[in-house]
Amino acid sequence: MDNSNLHNALQNVFLFSSLDDHSINLIANSATRIDINKGELLFSDGEDACAFFILINGMVKVYKLSNDGNEQILHVHQSGDVIAEGAIFDKQKYPANCIAIQQSSLIRIPKNTFVEMIMTNPSVALKIMASYSKRLRMFVSMIEDFTLKDIEQRLVKYLLKNRKKNGTAHFCDLRISKKELASLLGTVPETLSRALTGLKNKGHISESDKGIEINDLEKFRTLL
Amino acid sequence: MDNSNLHNALQNVFLFSSLDDHSINLIANSATRIDINKGELLFSDGEDACAFFILINGMVKVYKLSNDGNEQILHVHQSGDVIAEGAIFDKQKYPANCIAIQQSSLIRIPKNTFVEMIMTNPSVALKIMASYSKRLRMFVSMIEDFTLKDIEQRLVKYLLKNRKKNGTAHFCDLRISKKELASLLGTVPETLSRALTGLKNKGHISESDKGIEINDLEKFRTLL
């Protein structure tokens, strides 16, 4: 991707949508494009955080590992998401690992460039803060789920949040593997599998190759 | 507290330490002082977030409640802490409850005043972002703990983080009740109590009226 392409890509990022051409160019000049294959690491826990990223296309997961190798996914990012923006303002270490779960393209923006940008563009500061707020809320919600809800409730919540209306039906095509969904929900594949068959047996959902269908949305909501 | 006292109090808050007198006055004019007793609510989950707070003295806890009344503490705040700053930039609802666990004094700063302040003082924006970063990290760490660590490990981590050196000894005086510590660690008082006696029986800690002493710091660290 040459510099003019980078410029175009940056213009389409919500975070920068209020910037003028000149400012975009400043970023474009120090930004670089990164392409990684499925399974490749973008950054790892504890590594120096001298840049953050914007995901152009593909999918990456952000996750922690325990001493004995268990994985907890914090977030699965998709096109348009800003990644690791939280890492660049206090300590300069990434707080988790990030790996591509699909072939992905990202824009890498160095910390310094961005801090300068904020000093001269308060509107960018407000946007990044809105993005922080959103992520804080998400984490609060995860903590709530992990300590106050059981697996079935977490699964129901996920299905409700990720459903798409298809005519009159409500479908949820898990864009990620069940193994990864299990990790995102704070459990293991076996338990997730049992939770799914539980919901199927109670008639709440049906699974096909198209995804998971919620049979009666109103009744489904009451499970939360 | 009259306006000049408020002015003085604000000057001592890290968040505003880089502001000139004029800017501090702007905030002081719209800020108000709040005094609440132990057990009194500061704000509640879902309530409109039109202000954030700075804790001058006392102690408050931020927590979520489940449908069946169980509590999960997200944070126990102490003097100097900025509270609910995350709530004012995207949706305008507080994402959790906040109640005083001691008689407390706070400064209440309306959202609008603060957003204006940021538009004209980028350095405040950077500080608030550093504060966001720190909180994001804290939540990531909590999620990690709840999904990848058992109660004993969480307790050990808490004791290590909150210890104070007293001569050659390492003490941790839980500033909060064990009931609240249990909720902070994502468990119940009974389980916390057992975890503590477990550590005592293994000789890792000893408890007195002065607090909890870590007997051998090096060995203690290996429990994590």
Added chain:
DNA sequence: CGTTGCGTTGATCTCTATCAAAAAAGGTGG
């Protein structure tokens, strides 16, 4: 086709919540 990873199912085990009750620690008012 064998191999490799994912998903499901079954059996078992472990950690933690829950329930119940006693013990300890604070107040409060006389």
Added chain:
DNA sequence: CCACCTTTTTTGATAGAGATCAACGCAACG
């Protein structure tokens, strides 16, 4: 300072949710 009441903390016994271990079907893929 003491008797009384309330709240916190501890201890014991039990139950339950979910992790782990093991095995098998299945699809993808070299």
